[in-house]
Amino acid sequence: xxxxxxxxxxxxxxxxxxxxxxxxxxxxxxxxxxxxxxxxxxxxxxxxxxxxxxxxxxxxxxxxxxxxxxxxxxxxxxxxxxxxxxxxxxxxxxxxxxxxxxxxxxxxxxxxxxxxxxxxxxxxxxxxxxxxxxxxxxxxxxxxxxxxxxxxxxxxxxxxxxxxxxxxxxxxxxxxxxxxxxxxxxxxxxxxxxxxxxxxxxxxxxxxxxxxxxxxxxxxxxxxxxxxxxxxxxxxxxxxxxxxxxxxxxxxxxxxxxxxxxxxxxxxxxxxxxxxxxxxxxxxxxxxxxxxxxxxxxxxxxxxxxxxxxxxxxxxxxxxxxxxxxxxxxxxxxxxxxxxxxxxxxxxxxxxxxxxxxxxxxxxxxxxxxxxxxxxxxxxxxxxxxxxxxxxxxxxxxxxxxxxxxxxxxxxxxxxxxxxxxxxxxxxxxxxxxxxxxxxxxxxxxxxxxxxxxxxxxxxxxxxxxxxxxxxxxxxxxxxxxxxxxxxxxxxxxxxxxxxxxxxxxxxxxxxxxxxxxxxx
Amino acid sequence: xxxxxxxxxxxxxxxxxxxxxxxxxxxxxxxxxxxxxxxxxxxxxxxxxxxxxxxxxxxxxxxxxxxxxxxxxxxxxxxxxxxxxxx
Numbered sequence: 001x002x003x004x005x006x007x008x009x010x011x012x013x014x015x016x017x018x019x020x021x022x023x024x025x026x027x028x029x030x031x032x033x034x035x036x037x038x039x040x041x042x043x044x045x046x047x048x049x050x051x052x053x054x055x056x057x058x059x060x061x062x063x064x065x066x067x068x069x070x071x072x073x074x075x076x077x078x079x080x081x082x083x084x085x086x087x088x089x090x091x092x093x094x095x096x097x098x099x100x101x102x103x104x105x106x107x108x109x110x111x112x113x114x115x116x117x118x119x120x121x122x123x124x125x126x127x128x129x130x131x132x133x134x135x136x137x138x139x140x141x142x143x144x145x146x147x148x149x150x151x152x153x154x155x156x157x158x159x160x161x162x163x164x165x166x167x168x169x170x171x172x173x174x175x176x177x178x179x180x181x182x183x184x185x186x187x188x189x190x191x192x193x194x195x196x197x198x199x200x201x202x203x204x205x206x207x208x209x210x211x212x213x214x215x216x217x218x219x220x221x222x223x224x225x226x227x228x229x230x231x232x233x234x235x236x237x238x239x240x241x242x243x244x245x246x247x248x249x250x251x252x253x254x255x256x257x258x259x260x261x262x263x264x265x266x267x268x269x270x271x272x273x274x275x276x277x278x279x280x281x282x283x284x285x286x287x288x289x290x291x292x293x294x295x296x297x298x299x300x301x302x303x304x305x306x307x308x309x310x311x312x313x314x315x316x317x318x319x320x321x322x323x324x325x326x327x328x329x330x331x332x333x334x335x336x337x338x339x340x341x342x343x344x345x346x347x348x349x350x351x352x353x354x355x356x357x358x359x360x361x362x363x364x365x366x367x368x369x370x371x372x373x374x375x376x377x378x379x380x381x382x383x384x385x386x387x388x389x390x391x392x393x394x395x396x397x398x399x400x401x402x403x404x405x406x407x408x409x410x411x412x413x414x415x416x417x418x419x420x421x422x423x424x425x426x427x428x429x430x431x432x433x434x435x436x437x438x439x440x441x442x443x444x445x446x447x448x449x450x451x452x453x454x455x456x457x458x459x460x461x462x463x464x465x466x467x468x469x470x471x472x473x474x475x476x477x478x479x480x481x482x483x484x485x486x487x488x489x490x491x492x493x494x495x496x497x498x499x500x501x502x503x504x505x506x507x508x509x510x511x512x513x514x515x516x517x518x519x520x521x
Numbered sequence: 522x523x524x525x526x527x528x529x530x531x532x533x534x535x536x537x538x539x540x541x542x543x544x545x546x547x548x549x550x551x552x553x554x555x556x557x558x559x560x561x562x563x564x565x566x567x568x569x570x571x572x573x574x575x576x577x578x579x580x581x582x583x584x585x586x587x588x589x590x591x592x593x594x595x596x597x598x599x600x601x602x603x604x605x606x607x608x
Contacts, residue, residue: 239554240584484540
């Protein structure tokens with residue numbers, strides 16, 4: 001019976017041992033090889049001290065070791081925490097402290113700038129390093145990734161884990177500022193794989209190109225669906241979208257998932273997409289925001305035989321809706337309807353179902369609803385709530401998405417807006433509060449408010465309104481430079497405007513709607 | 522007045538526009554793409570800057586990592602294109 005994440009790999013390795021599982025540049029690994037190395041690494045992690053439920057960070061760029069680590073942590077009985085390779089040392093250390101990380105898998109290059117910040121992570125006991133390590137200034141045990149992969153695990157393999165156990169924590173930006181860890185059980189990840197591979201009809205004939213990071217739920221889902229179905233997953237690190245198009249062609253890729261910014265880049269003439277028929281490409285999927293209509297039109301004309309699936313999901317419920325390609329002409333702006341084995345309700349403030357056309361909150365019920373936020377029961381209780389449509393005698397938990405939507409007469413959903421002020425830029429969920437905090441740290445401001453401004457390429461760009469402290473002068477360029485030194489590129493405000501004061505609501509809070517109106521939004 | 526060398530002008534642009542380029546002094550042969558200093562969005566800004574600043578044309582075929590992977594590679598690429606357009 002396959003009920004844990006690594007069982008999906010095990011089943012495919014038994015069924016298709018010689019089948020290509022992972023491709024990265026010149027590396028090609030068959031399923032049997034992947035399973036063997038994952039087994040060795042799992043054993044190595046247990047020998048190094050990993051016990052059931054321990055959190056293990058994976059701070060790597062897209063690579064074979066990154067994929068192997070996730071399955072090995074699962075097999076060891078631990079909880080994997082994929083950390084986006086683009087995050088800064090302080091952000092990585094924050095995540096490590098927040099989840100009480102016991103071990104971290106990374107490279108010597110990434111460890112260098114991180115070593116100092118890791119001293120503030122008391123729970124951390126050991127490192128697993130991918131690649132040769134010189135002198136490393138950390139008071140931690142260090143294990144070599146390749147050496148662990150080469151170990152032979154004992155048979156039978158003791159496995160106390162059950163599907164209800166925590167399997168992964170995915171960190172996502174929250175409205176309160178610091179990133180929050182969304183907890184997923186084995187059952188939820190496996191259900192997400194079964195559901196998505198059902199409606200995308202993924203089989204062992206598929207070759208899927210992974211451009212989304214595994215720290216993002218849709219990216220992780222690609223890896224899981226591929227291994228569950230015995231498909232081939234191709235990893236890529238790219239800067240030029242030409243490289244993506246060339247890989248699609250060379251590897252005869254059949255499936256590709258992206259976020260709106262990726263599709264905007266890919267539909268630029270420089271990518272070469274329009275010059276190159278891609279007859280193998282069976283489907284593409286979009287998630288993480290609405291695909292701009294001009295981009296959708298370009299993709300449809302460049303990929304006439306490819307099915308386009310528009311999808312919607314939030315990490316807290318993993319995956320929620322998709323628009324069947326056959327509906328694209330009739331409802332190009334729709335986010336679709338519920339994924340299989342899932343119920344999507346539109347609920348008004350009284351907790352009643354909305355009529356067609358009426359705006360309400362999207363509420364998700366199904367097997368992919370997460371276990372909530374790590375270490376934040378009060379925030380979890382706000383998002384995971386009793387089903388408003390069932391009698392209270394039935395303890396049924398649903399996920400309130402915070403997204404306002406409406407449903408048409410046929411049950412298709414349309415996005416209206418975010419309940420809070422979250423910004424979504426180039427696929428990242430960005431919290432205005434986090435950027436405001438950094439602005440304040442410049443020491444020159446008495447007011448700062450950040451909003452998202454629509455942008456065709458990025459989804460939204462960040463605009464900051466600032467008020468100088470008395471006697472201080474605000475230099476926008478200097479302030480941007482200060483932000484750029486403290487935050488990754490996608491969080492740095494594109495525009496900074498100085499105001500004499502910020503508009504306030506009667507209760508004294510910053511009036512964000514007034515700021516948006518100022519921008520004509 | 523003579524212009525600063527091409528490498529310095531590109532480095533100045535990177536430091537001004539790419540946060541990670543400021544974390545430590547950039548070496549001329551440092552891998553800007555593999556180290557994530559320049560990403561897939563940033564490369565568009567960088568290409569536009571090179572075309573503008575050095576009055577060169579960068580074709581689709583030029584958009585390969587080899588030309589952009591380090592300051593020294595970029596300077597050489599720019600130099601080559603400048604000599605082509607001056608003929």
